[in-house]
Amino acid sequence: MSSSSPLEAPAAPASPPAPARRRARPGRQRLGRFLLKRIAAGLLLCVGITLVSFLLTQLVPGDPVTANLGQQASADPAAVAAFRHQYGLDRPVPVQYLVYLGNVLHGDFGMSQQSHRPVSTDLAEYIPATMELALFAIVVSIVIGVPLGILAAVYRDRWVDQVLRVVSLAGVSMPTFWIALLAFYLLFFKLGVLPGGGRLDPTETPPTHTTGFYTVDALLHGQWSLLGSALLHLVLPGLVLATYTVGMLLRFTRASVLEILGLDYVRAARAKGLPERVVVLRHVLRPALISIITVAGVAFGSLLSGTVLVESIFSWPGLGQYAYNSAKNLDLPAIMGVSVVVAVVYIVINLLVDVLYGVIDPRIRLS
Amino acid sequence: MAPLLEVRGLRVALPTRRGPQLAVDDVSFDVDAGEIVGLAGESGSGKTMTAMTLLGLLPPGARTSGSAHFAGTELVGLRRRAFRDVRGRRIAMVSQDPATALHPILTIGTQLTEHMRHHLGLSAAAARARAVELLADVRIPDPEQALRSYPGQFSGGMRQRIAIAVALAAEPQLLLADEPTTALDVTVQAGILRLLDRLRREKELAVVVITHDLGVLSAVASRVHVLYGGRLAESGPAATLLTRPRHPYTRGLLDALPHPEAAAAPLRPIPGAPPSLGAVPPGCPFHPRCAFAQPSCRVDPRPEAVPVDPGHRLACPPDPLRGRPAEPVAAVRTS
Structure with a gap:
């Protein structure tokens, strides 16, 4: 982000081509091995998560039979037996798990008892909606929170810092439902500048399906008015989701930039007579990014769980609403499907954070 | 003068x-x-x-x-x-501990050339060529390779030599x-x-x-x-x-x-x-x-x-040590 030195570009004219490439390889190999190790660990973790989520559903009080068949039918032993047989509930638990695991590996999460569709179909519909919202919110949080955090650190204890302290405090301490209602009332109901809910207006049809991300699909197929509408619909729920993470990122960025501003190598950079902008962006921000990225990863996780509330307020047809409805109806295949998806997302985020560490910090990459 | x-x-x-x-x-x-x-x-x-x-x-x-x-x-x-x-x-500075004065996650090349380019207005290639010379001048073996390395890959003495090269890069007086x-x-x-x-x-x-x-x-x-x-x-x-x-x-x-x-x-x-x-x-x-x-x-x-x-x-008006015999002094010998 901060490096503008052409020396680091692989095609720097002054770098002698042959020996440079030969020497660069061990580093790259090490990075590859580091990645492979992380991915293998991630896969193992995924299997573990299917086991945990499976066992948890076994421990949940409540019987899927009564939840799904209703009072009358569950009084009829034949109907109950048929139901248990249809969903494999009459087989031993370890067998149930192995069958489940095998199916999951084939992308089959079973049938949702609620929607009577394959869980995978449901997930394919709801995941992109939630991911689009969460990604929008995290990008907004980073774009706003990190620069403001740097500003607060650089102007420590001056009025800029004081104002930003209030902003971040407000961001992390205001309850999401309250911000959501306030924003909804103000921006939609009073001012009418933003749409109040849904991914598109009711009159619009979704763009041609490719990724399930409406903005990306509209962009890919040149459906410009849909792109505008999808973006506009993202703003209100996205900003509401982002308020907490903006405050969080602002505070962490300020703290980690301040910590680095006091280090010897920053004084050394200043002693070189570099402009303050270069000192901050290259010498301070780069090392600060390591802790910022960690926090951003955690923030993204909190966004995913924060969507449950925001999705229901802004009628966003996403994973949060789906998870909520599944839990309410004890729709075990759906609950397990959601658990596995959320776990995989967490693992992928952690993997990404680890890889970014390696990219930013050669000490991690080379050790 | x-x-x-x-x-x-x-x-x-x-x-x-x-x-x-x-x-x-x-x-x-x-x-x-x-x-x-x-x-x-x-x-x-x-x-x-x-x-x-x-x-x-x-x-x-x-x-x-x-x-x-x-x-x-x-x-x-x-x-x-x-x-x-x-x-x-x-006026340039070399500070106490080269382990903390050199930036741990920027290459030696970047740290050697950034102020050189800023102060002397050199192109990337010219700055790099000069950086190689500077490293050779402070006796860093294989300067080309050193430019692509990070401070953590050098010993304390080598790092201080590099820090001196960094300080000298823009030709201070x-x-x-x-x-x-x-x-x-x-x-x-x-x-x-x-x-x-x-x-x-x-x-x-x-x-x-x-x-x-x-x-x-x-x-x-x-x-x-x-x-x-x-x-x-x-x-x-x-x-x-x-x-x-x-x-x-x-x-x-x-x-x-x-x-x-x-x-x-x-x-x-x-x-x-x-x-x-x-x-x-x-x-x-x-x-x-x-x-x-x-x-x-x-x-x-x-x-x-x-x-x-x-x-x-x-700055000692009583001057109690005046006329005391010379005593040998502990020294770091450089030869």
Whole structure:
């Protein structure tokens, strides 16, 4: 982000081509091995998560039979037996798990008892909606929170810092439902500048399906008015989701930039007579990014769980609403499907954070 | 010929909770081109603050007075923007610990060339070529490879050589070396001192070595200024000062050094601790720790450094060490 030195570009004219490439390889190999190790660990973790989520559903009080068949039918032993047989509930638990695991590996999460569709179909519909919202919110949080955090650190204890302290405090301490209602009332109901809910207006049809991300699909197929509408619909729920993470990122960025501003190598950079902008962006921000990225990863996780509330307020047809409805109806295949998806997302985020560490910090990459 | 750097009556007051306190109090010294000058003293003696003044890197709220005339530029009161053209370009710094002074996650190449390009306006290729030369000059093997490496991949001594190359990249006239060898092994120290001495000879570079270790200065400095409590205690030619010190504090610093010829002799530390900022006692700042202190030392005015011999100034009116026989001094040998 901060490096503008052409020396680091692989095609720097002054770098002698042959020996440079030969020497660069061990580093790259090490990075590859580091990645492979992380991915293998991630896969193992995924299997573990299917086991945990499976066992948890076994421990949940409540019987899927009564939840799904209703009072009358569950009084009829034949109907109950048929139901248990249809969903494999009459087989031993370890067998149930192995069958489940095998199916999951084939992308089959079973049938949702609620929607009577394959869980995978449901997930394919709801995941992109939630991911689009969460990604929008995290990008907004980073774009706003990190620069403001740097500003607060650089102007420590001056009025800029004081104002930003209030902003971040407000961001992390205001309850999401309250911000959501306030924003909804103000921006939609009073001012009418933003749409109040849904991914598109009711009159619009979704763009041609490719990724399930409406903005990306509209962009890919040149459906410009849909792109505008999808973006506009993202703003209100996205900003509401982002308020907490903006405050969080602002505070962490300020703290980690301040910590680095006091280090010897920053004084050394200043002693070189570099402009303050270069000192901050290259010498301070780069090392600060390591802790910022960690926090951003955690923030993204909190966004995913924060969507449950925001999705229901802004009628966003996403994973949060789906998870909520599944839990309410004890729709075990759906609950397990959601658990596995959320776990995989967490693992992928952690993997990404680890890889970014390696990219930013050669000490991690080379050790 | 006018000296390259002429510091006269320099005072630096730092903001504290009890108001501004003098960290540097009436310090004067000269540095010529091609000369190594030592500023010696314990921590809190004002030596590092003197250097920070010359770089314009004092903490916010610090006030300076007096004068520091450097090759036609008055550094005291110089505006921030103008200071950026002095810093790194005309006056450079090497700091104490190369492990923390070099940026751990930027390549040596970036750290060597960024200010070079900024100050000298070189292209990337030209800066890189010069960086290779600089690294070769400070005896870094395989400079091409070193440019792509990170500081963590080098030993302490190598890192300090690289830090010196970084400091020299924009061709400064004056190098401020703050405890350049403190974090290094004795054998590595000698190599760094030899390097500084060679650069002084070959490039007409002026070097101010800031240290608490007079042994380091005996090896390379031509003149030494001993600071205590922000004031000049004694200053003079290194040869005189380090063999026939006249100030009890200088004597104390020398006695605290291990002695190469008398390895078994116990080190004699100076009793007590140097005064902290704002707590400098009246009269001679050193009197509470001085074995020769007299009633007159305990009251203001503070003793001024006055000439006692040609080029030798002393701020100790009782002068108890005058005429004492010369004693060999512990030294870091560079050969």
